Amino acid sequence: MDFIDPHLHMVSRTTDDYETLAKMGCVAISEPAFWAGFDRGSVDGFRDYFEQLTAVEARRAAQFGIQHYCWLCINAKEAENVSLSREVIAMIPEFLDRPGVLGIGEIGLNKNTKNEATVFLEHLDLAIEHDQLILIHTPHLEDKYQGTRMILDMLCDDSRINPDRVLVDHVEEHTISEVLDRGFWAGMTLYPVTKCTPDRAADMIERFGGERLLANSAGDWGVSKPTAIPDLIFQMRRRGYEESLIRKVVHDNPSEFFAKSGKFAEPVR
Amino acid sequence: MKPRSSETILDQSYLETRAKLLEIAAILDRIDRAKGSQRKLSGDAANRREQLTEAINLLLGESPDRAEQIQKLFSRQYDPDWRAAFDLMPEHASTSASESRES
Numbered sequence: 265m266d267f268i269d270p271h272l273h274m275v276s277r278t279t280d281d282y283e284t285l286a287k288m289g290c291v292a293i294s295e296p297a298f299w300a301g302f303d304r305g306s307v308d309g310f311r312d313y314f315e316q317l318t319a320v321e322a323r324r325a326a327q328f329g330i331q332h333y334c335w336l337c338i339n340a341k342e343a344e345n346v347s348l349s350r351e352v353i354a355m356i357p358e359f360l361d362r363p364g365v366l367g368i369g370e371i372g373l374n375k376n377t378k379n380e381a382t383v384f385l386e387h388l389d390l391a392i393e394h395d396q397l398i399l400i401h402t403p404h405l406e407d408k409y410q411g412t413r414m415i416l417d418m419l420c421d422d423s424r425i426n427p428d429r430v431l432v433d434h435v436e437e438h439t440i441s442e443v444l445d446r447g448f449w450a451g452m453t454l455y456p457v458t459k460c461t462p463d464r465a466a467d468m469i470e471r472f473g474g475e476r477l478l479a480n481s482a483g484d485w486g487v488s489k490p491t492a493i494p495d496l497i498f499q500m501r502r503r504g505y506e507e508s509l510i511r512k513v514v515h516d517n518p519s520e521f522f523a524k525s526g527k528f529a530e531p532v533r
Numbered sequence: 534m535k536p537r538s539s540e541t542i543l544d545q546s547y548l549e550t551r552a553k554l555l556e557i558a559a560i561l562d563r564i565d566r567a568k569g570s571q572r573k574l575s576g577d578a579a580n581r582r583e584q585l586t587e588a589i590n591l592l593l594g595e596s597p598d599r600a601e602q603i604q605k606l607f608s609r610q611y612d613p614d615w616r617a618a619f620d621l622m623p624e625h626a627s628t629s630a631s632e633s634r635e636s
């Protein structure tokens with residue numbers, strides 16, 4: 265089955281991974297800007313990173329017939345440096361008109377601090393000023409519930425935000441209903457130890473249905489599996505799900521959401 | 534989609550569940566062996582061990598949302614007034630959204 269991985273950090277993956285993904289049915293990837301494993305020291309470090317996201321990765325993916333899209337931001341882990349964050353936010357518009365840029369992301373919280381919230385709000389201003397889609401990172405483990413609620417507060421308290429243009433990622437059993445009930449799109453990350461297994465993702469699909477629900481691997485430089493979406497497809501088939509529901513979650517929903525950017529081209533075989 | 538029966542799910546998941554329970558049992562045994570007969574866990578370790586016990590107790594309940602309950606057990610508390618504490622009040626307030634917030 266053709267699928268789209270809406271959250272995959274290919275700058276951290278090998279070219280072999282692109283080939284494997286293509287062989288397994290991946291037709292498009294969207295890659296949010298994220299933490300490199302170390303704090304970058306200057307705005308030029310981010311400028312180079314955005315060049316890599318918007319130009320280099322698109323070429324690398326195209327070798328295997330995969331469409332590559334991306335999102336731009338300074339991530340929450342580096343938001344404690346508010347002055348650098350503001351320099352990066354001021355620089356991002358240099359890249360927003362590039363063809364593969366879907367919006368601002370993955371912005372959010374990490375340890376739910378005041379500086380992180382300040383930088384998150386300034387990213388929202390940037391997205392609204394430039395009419396961009398928004399991709400949200402919710403925190404990990406014990407910080408997820410609190411951080412997700414704080415993020416939803418900031419989004420819902422802003423009259424300029426249209427929930428239908430926001431994807432809130434890394435939802436789990438204790439956060440998914442708040443996200444969907446408030447009209448946002450929700451992403452489930454298949455990261456077996458710290459986030460969600462294919463089995464638990466299938467459980468959430470059973471409980472909440474397939475509307476506005478996406479699945480991703482969030483593969484990166486850590487222990488992760490870029491081919492996790494085929495695992496979910498396999499799990500859903502084992503449970504006897506209709507092919508149309510599986511395709512909705514792994515292909516049609518990301519297509520529909522990304523199309524709101526005006527830059528996404530439906531992959532055609 | 535034809536929903537699977539409870540019997541089918543149990544049959545398909547039985548060995549996997551049995552294996553996971555054994556893993557938990559073995560981990561708890563390992564912790565106990567390492568701390569010896571006299572020494573008790575203290576501080577953060579004691580709190581985390583207590584959380585695991587609470588999680589195991591949640592498994593014994595009849596509630597249909599055990600996974601969600603365990604997630605919340607391992608979560609930090611949410612304070613709906615956090616914005617005031619951070620002095621980050623909304624600049625573009627949405628009346629309807631604010632009204633719908635949980636108090």
